[in-house]
Amino acid sequence: xxxxxxxxxxxxxxxxxxxxxxxxxxxxxxxxNLWTDAWRDLRKRPMFWISxxxxxxxxxxxxxPGWFTSxxxxxxxxxxxxxxxxxxxxxxxxxxxxxxxxxxxIHGTSTSLAVGMIVTFIVAFxxxxxxxxxxxxxxWVDAVISxxxxxxxxxxxxxxxxxxxxxxxxxxxxxxxxxxxxxxAWPTTMRVLRAEVLRVKNADYVMASTALGVSKFRxxxxxxxxxxxxxxxxxxTLALASAIVAEATLSYLGVGLPTDVMSWGNDISRxxxxxxxxxxxxxxxxxxxxxxxxxxxxxxxxxxxxxxxKSRAQR
Amino acid sequence: xxxxxxxxxxxxxxxLLGTTFLIYFMVFAMPGDPIAGLFGEKTPPPxxxxxxxxxxxxxxxFIVQYFLFLGGIFRGDFGVSFSGQPVTEIxxxxxxxxxxxxxxxxFFELVAGITIGLIxxxxxxxxxxxxxxxxxxxLISVPIFVIAFVAQYVFGVELGWFRTTVGAGAPWKDLxxxxxxxxxxxxxxxxxxxxxxxxxxxxxxxxxxAASKGLSRRRIVPVHILRNSLIPVVTYLAVDFGVLMxxxxxxxxxxxxxxVGRTLYQAILxxxxxxxxxxxxxxVLIYIVINLVVDxxxxxxxxxxxxxx
Numbered sequence: 080x081x082x083x084x085x086x087x088x089x090x091x092x093x094x095x096x097x098x099x100x101x102x103x104x105x106x107x108x109x110x111x112n113l114w115t116d117a118w119r120d121l122r123k124r125p126m127f128w129i130s131x132x133x134x135x136x137x138x139x140x141x142x143x144p145g146w147f148t149s150x151x152x153x154x155x156x157x158x159x160x161x162x163x164x165x166x167x168x169x170x171x172x173x174x175x176x177x178x179x180x181x182x183x184x185i186h187g188t189s190t191s192l193a194v195g196m197i198v199t200f201i202v203a204f205x206x207x208x209x210x211x212x213x214x215x216x217x218x219w220v221d222a223v224i225s226x227x228x229x230x231x232x233x234x235x236x237x238x239x240x241x242x243x244x245x246x247x248x249x250x251x252x253x254x255x256x257x258x259x260x261x262x263x264a265w266p267t268t269m270r271v272l273r274a275e276v277l278r279v280k281n282a283d284y285v286m287a288s289t290a291l292g293v294s295k296f297r298x299x300x301x302x303x304x305x306x307x308x309x310x311x312x313x314x315x316t317l318a319l320a321s322a323i324v325a326e327a328t329l330s331y332l333g334v335g336l337p338t339d340v341m342s343w344g345n346d347i348s349r350x351x352x353x354x355x356x357x358x359x360x361x362x363x364x365x366x367x368x369x370x371x372x373x374x375x376x377x378x379x380x381x382x383x384x385x386x387x388x389k390s391r392a393q394r
Numbered sequence: 395x396x397x398x399x400x401x402x403x404x405x406x407x408x409x410l411l412g413t414t415f416l417i418y419f420m421v422f423a424m425p426g427d428p429i430a431g432l433f434g435e436k437t438p439p440p441x442x443x444x445x446x447x448x449x450x451x452x453x454x455x456f457i458v459q460y461f462l463f464l465g466g467i468f469r470g471d472f473g474v475s476f477s478g479q480p481v482t483e484i485x486x487x488x489x490x491x492x493x494x495x496x497x498x499x500x501f502f503e504l505v506a507g508i509t510i511g512l513i514x515x516x517x518x519x520x521x522x523x524x525x526x527x528x529x530x531x532x533l534i535s536v537p538i539f540v541i542a543f544v545a546q547y548v549f550g551v552e553l554g555w556f557r558t559t560v561g562a563g564a565p566w567k568d569l570x571x572x573x574x575x576x577x578x579x580x581x582x583x584x585x586x587x588x589x590x591x592x593x594x595x596x597x598x599x600x601x602x603x604a605a606s607k608g609l610s611r612r613r614i615v616p617v618h619i620l621r622n623s624l625i626p627v628v629t630y631l632a633v634d635f636g637v638l639m640x641x642x643x644x645x646x647x648x649x650x651x652x653x654v655g656r657t658l659y660q661a662i663l664x665x666x667x668x669x670x671x672x673x674x675x676x677x678v679l680i681y682i683v684i685n686l687v688v689d690x691x692x693x694x695x696x697x698x699x700x701x702x703x
Binding site: 229237238 | 405408409412413416417420421531532534535536537538539540543544546547551636637639640643644647648658659662663670671674677678681682685
């Protein structure tokens with residue numbers, strides 16, 4: 080009679096079973112989790128590196144515009160240069176007011192990025208709190224929060240921001256515009272997190288924690304949230320990109336940032352009247368805007384692929 | 395089925411009440427003088443201020459104001475524009491144009507999006523798939539007003555293929571370019587959605603069964619894969635309507651299409667607050683109704699939804 084501690088005599092030899100793969104996992108290998116798997120997947124993809132490098136570059140430009148241009152963006156403009164082409168020290172030419180296009184783009188970076196970041200923060204804050212509470216506590220709490228989210232979700236957020244900004248036009252600033260966009264963009268994050276929490280809260284480890292007497296709140300913070308946050312990271316990255324587009328659209332429509340704030344949306348809006356004479360003053364800030372948005376969208380896309388096992392299997 | 399429709403209709407009521415309340419709240423309960431705020435930078439004449447105050451019942455308590463506003467909406471009274479024309483009358487003139495523009499745009503984005511998404515999904519990992527991904531990511535990142543300006547400049551000004559602005563009566567021919575521009579926003583989403591849906595459907599058992607009983611690829615792809623992949627695309631059309639309305643505001647402004655979007659765009663530019671609010675309210679109401687209709691349609695098309703609960 081073989082001993083109980085040595086079960087291999089009860090089953091077929093490992094070589095003859097489909098379990099052979101298990102045998103090939105190295106014993107000294109570290110246990111993997113979603114995040115290490117995702118990182119291993121991410122660093123193999125060129126799209127991840129391209130977008131990360133671009134984002135780092137954009138952040139550096141936003142923080143230290145002086146490193147990239149010494150031309151002041153809004154004063155020192157000479158009308159003599161109006162709509163002028165590229166010149167020495169002014170690689171992208173001049174606007175109608177005779178300001179340096181390149182310098183304006185460099186100095187406008189921080190505005191777009193700031194709006195993107197503040198909106199993302201608002202969206203993540205409102206979306207995570209409401210989504211976690213609705214999904215975890217369920218019942219009438221879920222019903223109330225979900226209906227409120229439905230209400231905010233049924234107003235396309237640019238239209239909502241148009242209303243808010245036309246009322247608050249005299250208070251227009253990076254903060255009010257971010258608030259106007261963020262206040263109506265959070266339901267997507269809330270819905271994604273709620274669905275994830277609903278999935279995770281029935282997992283065995285949650286039940287085990289409950290059995291061990293861990294408090295509900297602590298389970299939510301320590302077990303449920305960390306295991307359901309991955310898709311939220313993807314939607315917030317994409318929210319950052321759409322917030323930048325939303326700011327530019329609002330500024331383009333004339334209900335965005337005040338005209339004296341340096342922003343790509345304002346520059347594009349101003350350049351539209353000169354489309355026939357000097358299309359490049361419109362094209363350059365548009366390229367800057369699109370490249371920034373594209374970087375965040377690419378990062379969101381690769382993050383989605385890396386964090387979602389279903390899409391990983393599909394590739 | 396009847397139960398589902400009833401439940402869905404009942405669910406729409408709090409959303410309808412909530413959204414109108416929210417819009418009303420945003421405009422008339424925010425700090426500062428709401429009427430003065432509606433004028434933006436301009437200083438309105440005191441007589442107009444007085445008139446507006448009376449029209450919006452600002453002397454009443456807030457909740458009474460809201461119900462008076464709601465009552466107006468139910469009677470089809472969305473107020474009067476600055477030029478004195480009732481908003482519903484403007485809507486009757488402009489809505490058909492926007493509807494034609496939207497139909498053209500949806501047609502373009504569906505045909506192009508589904509075709510490209512299907513090919514990319516069936517040949518996933520190939521060159522076609524990779525280039526479709528790159529193009530759709532770029533189209534998603536470029537804001538609609540940039541696409542509109544570039545299209546207007548390249549095809550209208552430089553090449554002269556079409557008129558840069560839409561002529562009187564908005565003939566279909568002139569609407570082609572704005573519709574193509576409008577279609578670019580959702581084309582990318584639809585092609586990506588179709589692609590991932592096609593990939594998912596292709597790995598289903600019924601597709602394998604169809605292949606193993608000897609059906610040709612030519613029959614499996616359209617009948618078994620494509621038809622079953624289109625459900626998420628149908629759902630997306632509801633969301634798409636919101637995107638289209640925002641897009642139409644920008645596109646119609648740029649191409650001078652005499653539709654709802656241009657009216658809203660011009661009202662925003664002129665700082666005509668009350669008109670902006672009326673139009674946004676109408677757009678949101680239309681959006682909610684379209685969402686409801688798509689949800690119900692969805693239940694008709696897909697029996698799994700009907701019997702789920």
